[in-house]
Amino acid sequence: xxxxxxxxxxxxxxxxxxxxxxxxxxxxxxxxxxxxxxxxxxxxxxxxxxxxxxxxxxxxxxxxxxxxxxxxxxxxxxxxxxxxxxxxxxxxxxxxxxxxxxxxxxxxxxxxxxxxxxxxxxxxxxxxxxxxxxxxxxxxxxxxxxxxxxxxxxxxxxxxxxxxxxxxxxxxxxxxxxxxxxxxxxxxxxxxxxxxxxxxxxxxxxxxxxxxxxxxxxxxxxxxxxxxxxxxxxxxxxxxxxxxxxxxxxxxxxxxxxxxxxxxxxxxxxxxxxxxxxxxxxxxxxxxxxxxxxxxxxxx
Amino acid sequence: xxxxxxxxxxxxxxxxxxxxxxxxxxxxxxxxxxxxxxxxxxxxxxxxxxxxxxxxxxxxxxxxxxxxxxxxxxxxxxxxxxxxxxxxxxxxxxxxxxxxxxxxxxxxxxxxxxxxxxxxxxxxxxxxxxxxxxxxxxxxxxxxxxxxxxxxxxxxxxxxxxxxxxxxxxxxxxxxxxxxxxxxxxxxxxxxxxxxxxxxxxxxxxxxxxxxxxxxxxxxxxxxxxxxxxxxxxxxxxxxxxxxxxxxxxxxxxxxxxxxxxxxxxxxxxxxxxxxxxxxxxxxxxxxxxxxxxxxxxxxxxxxxxxxxxxxxxxxxxxxxxxxxxxxxxxxxxxxxxxxxxxxxxxxxxxxxxxxxxxxxxxxxxxxxxx
Numbered sequence: 001x002x003x004x005x006x007x008x009x010x011x012x013x014x015x016x017x018x019x020x021x022x023x024x025x026x027x028x029x030x031x032x033x034x035x036x037x038x039x040x041x042x043x044x045x046x047x048x049x050x051x052x053x054x055x056x057x058x059x060x061x062x063x064x065x066x067x068x069x070x071x072x073x074x075x076x077x078x079x080x081x082x083x084x085x086x087x088x089x090x091x092x093x094x095x096x097x098x099x100x101x102x103x104x105x106x107x108x109x110x111x112x113x114x115x116x117x118x119x120x121x122x123x124x125x126x127x128x129x130x131x132x133x134x135x136x137x138x139x140x141x142x143x144x145x146x147x148x149x150x151x152x153x154x155x156x157x158x159x160x161x162x163x164x165x166x167x168x169x170x171x172x173x174x175x176x177x178x179x180x181x182x183x184x185x186x187x188x189x190x191x192x193x194x195x196x197x198x199x200x201x202x203x204x205x206x207x208x209x210x211x212x213x214x215x216x217x218x219x220x221x222x223x224x225x226x227x228x229x230x231x232x233x234x235x236x237x238x239x240x241x242x243x244x245x246x247x248x249x250x251x252x253x254x255x256x257x258x259x260x261x262x263x264x265x266x267x268x269x270x271x272x273x274x275x276x277x278x279x280x281x282x283x284x285x286x287x288x289x290x291x292x293x294x295x296x297x298x299x300x
Numbered sequence: 301x302x303x304x305x306x307x308x309x310x311x312x313x314x315x316x317x318x319x320x321x322x323x324x325x326x327x328x329x330x331x332x333x334x335x336x337x338x339x340x341x342x343x344x345x346x347x348x349x350x351x352x353x354x355x356x357x358x359x360x361x362x363x364x365x366x367x368x369x370x371x372x373x374x375x376x377x378x379x380x381x382x383x384x385x386x387x388x389x390x391x392x393x394x395x396x397x398x399x400x401x402x403x404x405x406x407x408x409x410x411x412x413x414x415x416x417x418x419x420x421x422x423x424x425x426x427x428x429x430x431x432x433x434x435x436x437x438x439x440x441x442x443x444x445x446x447x448x449x450x451x452x453x454x455x456x457x458x459x460x461x462x463x464x465x466x467x468x469x470x471x472x473x474x475x476x477x478x479x480x481x482x483x484x485x486x487x488x489x490x491x492x493x494x495x496x497x498x499x500x501x502x503x504x505x506x507x508x509x510x511x512x513x514x515x516x517x518x519x520x521x522x523x524x525x526x527x528x529x530x531x532x533x534x535x536x537x538x539x540x541x542x543x544x545x546x547x548x549x550x551x552x553x554x555x556x557x558x559x560x561x562x563x564x565x566x567x568x569x570x571x572x573x574x575x576x577x578x579x580x581x582x583x584x585x586x587x588x589x590x591x592x593x594x595x596x597x598x599x600x601x602x603x604x605x606x607x608x609x610x611x612x613x614x615x616x617x618x619x620x621x622x623x624x625x626x627x628x629x630x631x632x633x634x635x636x637x638x639x640x641x642x643x644x645x646x647x648x649x650x651x652x653x654x655x656x657x658x659x660x661x662x663x664x665x666x667x668x669x670x671x
Contacts, residue, residue: 194382200376
């Protein structure tokens with residue numbers, strides 16, 4: 001009895017709908033998988049080549065499965081490879097980049113937080129206009145500022161120095177960090193600030209005790225954004241520094257351009273990966289906070 | 301003569317550019333008094349409170365707390381405490397830290413802080429909550445903590461900005477009672493902003509009814525209710541609202557009366573308890589509160605002087621349990637009456653009403669003011 005009740009007559013329409021559903025899913029997942037491969041294959045090739053012997057790469061071509069495994073390319077790229085006559089590898093440039101990126105990230109983030117705090121919670125006549133002007137910086141390509149920066153750095157005596165690049169990146173980054181923080185702080189109720197003012201807290205105390213403790217989500221976003229942006233930045237690095245002062249992005253170009261000997265793809269691959277490692281690690285560990293910080297409001 | 305009021309506001313004005321938000325406010329509160337500012341949203345009551353707190357600047361006029369002119373004194377130096385509608389508890393701090401934040405800012409010694417927290421948390425029964433964050437508290441608990449944060453300051457003036465609006469109906473009534481008890485115990489001068497006229501009536505000794513940036517009436521709660529200065533106040537205070545019935549002043553055999561239209565197309569003459577003032581226009585508005593309309597009986601006429609009888613058909617009956625509301629027809633006008641369920645009208649019935657004319661108000665229809 002029960003069997004007959006369950007056995008439904010064949011429903012052509014339902015079957016067609018389910019077939020359509022299957023094929024549309026298939027197409028979507030297929031396309032997504034294809035894009036994932038397009039993004040991942042270059043990374044895979046570079047990672048594999050960094051462990052292959054140069055001879056093997058020369059013999060079998062850049063894209064092929066590895067038949068050897070060694071770590072020499074990594075140590076060469078780090079410490080001994082010769083770029084433009086200096087045989088110190090990427091170590092110095094890597095440290096340059098760190099020395100440039102960390103202070104520039106911290107400073108631009110802090111300034112952005114303070115700007116955002118003022119522009120959202122201590123509005124004054126013209127503060128909206130000021131904010132709009134700062135936003136222009138978000139849309140302005142960096143190369144527009146090349147000449148002015150060259151002039152300023154020259155005047156300050158900061159050409160060919162990491163400090164010069166820190167200054168450039170802090171200033172260039174402020175519009176972004178201000179935008180992030182201001183938009184986040186707008187979501188913090190004004191009543192909190194009013195209550196704190198009645199409680200006797202001043203501008204800085206409110207910032208330290210109320211705004212900053214609420215800020216981790218947006219500060220994480222800002223730090224990730226600034227760190228990867230400044231680390232990967234190339235134009236200012238290559239224009240304003242040379243040789244031993246260059247950040248790693250600029251040095252990578254110098255490495256590929258130093259065509260005195262046959263190209264060592266193994267070392268180049270390792271060097272590229274060394275240069276890409278910090279932002280990759282940041283994304284790996286901070287990625288979920290990045291998404292969370294961008295989508296979450298100030299107060300749950 | 302020194303100024304003895306806890307708060308004095310003289311001709312206070314506030315404008316944002318060309319927009320006038322407050323137009324010449326005059327108010328004062330005696331020490332220990334509970335004053336409610338009530339009015340519909342946008343009437344300027346919250347702006348007024350923010351100006352008393354020092355969170356908004358003064359365009360012109362003056363605010364004095366005690367004897368001191370505070371127009372340009374920053375909020376922290378005004379010796380006030382404020383409870384916000386949103387509670388405004390600092391979300392990253394524990395309840396204890398919320399309560400001590402102000403003292404911390406002022407550099408009060410730790411031992412004294414601990415003492416104050418103890419006193420206030422005992423008063424509000426929030427001791428078990430001290431180590432929790434605001435996010436872990438219910439609405440009522442947050443409300444208590446917000447009051448604790450205000451109480452701990454021992455200020456000259458308490459300011460409440462619609463503190464109960466975010467609570468559900470039952471909790472709101474409970475907290476209302478608590479605030480009243482608290483005020484009786486602490487005895488601090490309190491300025492309380494609300495849009496809820498029941499809250500204002502139950503809590504305040506005096507009420508300032510505000511509308512469109514000015515105080516319509518500032519008086520004892522009972523006076524506001526029984527002798528509203530104008531039709532706005534009369535309509536705003538009380539629920540269901542006062543009935544406004546167009547009427548004509550007549551004098552029948554020396555007895556001053558008003559004539560109103562009846563549903564049958566005729567008129568009814570209702571004798572007035574007091575004669576209308578000499579300057580009254582012929583056409584007036586008779587204001588009758590729903591609870592001053594009864595089912596007429598001879599007994600009622602003897603018990604209450606000034607009862608006027610008239611017939612009206614009953615169009616709709618709304619029993620609420622404790623009382624029964626009925627929509628009655630006066631001409632084309634719908635008039636609400638509030639009856640005891642025992643003497644409640646039935647739908648479709650034409651009943652004889654007893655209107656308590658001793659408590660009725662007469663308004664000038666052009667100026668809308670009380671006659």
